[in-house]
Amino acid sequence: MIQVKHLTKRYGDFTAVDDISFKLENGHIYGFLGPNGAGKSTTMNIMTGCLAATSGTVLIDNCDIFEDAQKAKKLLGYLPEIPPLYTEQTPTEYLRFVAEAKGVPAKQIPGEVARVIEETRLTEMANRLIRHLSKGYRQRVGIAQALLGNPHYIILDEPTVGLDPLQIIEIRDLIRELGQRHTVILSSHILSEVQAICESVLIIAHGKLVAFDTPQNLEKTLATANKLTLTADCGEAALQQILDSVPNVATRETKPDGTATLTVNGDLTAAARALFFAFAKANVALLQLTPQKADLENIFIELTEDDPQPETPNQNAVKQEEVAPDESGV
Known part of the structure; x- marks a missing residue:
């Protein structure tokens, strides 16, 4: 060790x-x-x-x-x-x-x-x-x-x-x-x-x-792990209306071509399931639904990134050993 x-x-x-x-x-x-x-x-x-x-x-x-x-x-x-x-x-x-x-x-x-x-x-x-x-x-x-x-x-x-x-x-x-x-x-x-x-x-x-x-645990803690992209067979107005009916969508960015990037709260699979049924209920084809995988990059x-780092790293992302301060130095 x-x-x-x-x-x-x-x-x-x-x-x-x-x-x-x-x-x-x-x-x-x-x-x-x-x-x-x-x-x-x-x-x-x-x-x-x-x-x-x-x-x-x-x-x-x-x-x-x-x-x-x-x-x-x-x-x-x-x-x-x-x-x-x-x-x-x-x-x-x-x-x-x-x-x-x-x-x-x-x-x-x-x-x-x-x-x-x-x-x-x-x-x-x-x-x-x-x-x-x-x-x-x-x-x-x-x-x-x-x-x-x-x-x-x-x-x-x-x-x-x-x-x-x-x-x-x-x-x-x-x-x-x-x-x-x-x-x-x-x-x-x-x-x-x-x-x-x-x-x-x-x-x-x-x-x-x-x-x-x-790497797998880090993926779960980062923002990209809670994002979905989708493409639907509809315009932006209809897309916005359907997304309004879906719970746990924290943020969204939609485009006129029927594409959207979503940040969701909670379980990603549950959110994807809710989206699928929401589009089915609206009789709108959901052409693509993809989680944004947080790879190592x-x-x-x-x-x-160059933003100032916190004094204490995020404990969800860091697994530092708890040790007593070294009094002697080197």
């Missing part, structure tokens, strides 16, 4: 990470999202011990990343956005070097390097110079170095950035496989990728954690 408690990072008067807390359970794939400058890469760098915090605590299986860094870091594998590759080495040479730097026992290094090469499907490229590899294979080398030592937690910062669509699919499949054996924290700007892979999503904006839940935009 990874526990982040009241984590804060300041650069002079600028607060990059603002008192965030969360808990990551073992055996899941987590998505970590935020606009550029929101603080997510800073948070990931602090979690991996690459950057000091101003205050707060990060516990990796109860090992403090600041107080017991060597032990905590053995539990982590990290792929930064720009993989730290030595391009004049082959993947095999580079991975041996990283294994030594990570403190893998000398007798175990050949087997460990062979294991991660196989896991990341680098076998055919293992003895080519890294500078001759495609961007996709370089990312695989970066992921392979994160897997050395068989850490419990794999943290991947933008692992598919700059890849072509086929390479993205290949890396996505690899991450799914890793999620069967490790806890994975994935940062990405490709929202469809996060929605396809991750079981839970953390969203950070303005340095604050504004959401932590499954809608969720991201709604939670990270």
Whole structure:
């Protein structure tokens, strides 16, 4: 388990990470999202011990990343956005070097390097110079170095950035496989990728954690989850008259061509049923009735727009761990 408690990072008067807390359970794939400058890469760098915090605590299986860094870091594998590759080495040479730097026992290094090469499907490229590899294979080398030592937690910062669509699919499949054996924290700007892979999503904006839940639960809490669009075989006046008879329609926007966008109170299915029968009673054909599904893109935009964030995030959208303030700092 990874526990982040009241984590804060300041650069002079600028607060990059603002008192965030969360808990990551073992055996899941987590998505970590935020606009550029929101603080997510800073948070990931602090979690991996690459950057000091101003205050707060990060516990990796109860090992403090600041107080017991060597032990905590053995539990982590990290792929930064720009993989730290030595391009004049082959993947095999580079991975041996990283294994030594990570403190893998000398007798175990050949087997460990062979294991991660196989896991990341680098076998055919293992003895080519890294500078001759495609961007996709370089990312695989970066992921392979994160897997050395068989850490419990794999943290991947933008692992598919700059890849072509086929390479993205290949890396996505690899991450799914890793999620069967490790806890994975994935940062990405490709929202469809996060929605396809991750079981839970953390969203950070303005340095604050504004959401932590499954995509499905987030859909239920946002405004777009209570919207319907419809098209009826009638004019705007008749459409307005029929909608007047339907309970629980909170707001509506109608057009002369018989289309409308509605916000409804209560259960969406019950509202759709009421609309269907209202149009049937009026003997007007209801040509289309569609709920507006709140996909991860809608969720991201709604939670990270530039409007000022509340001091306390919406508790229906945020699942922060309740922790006592850290008195000691770092």
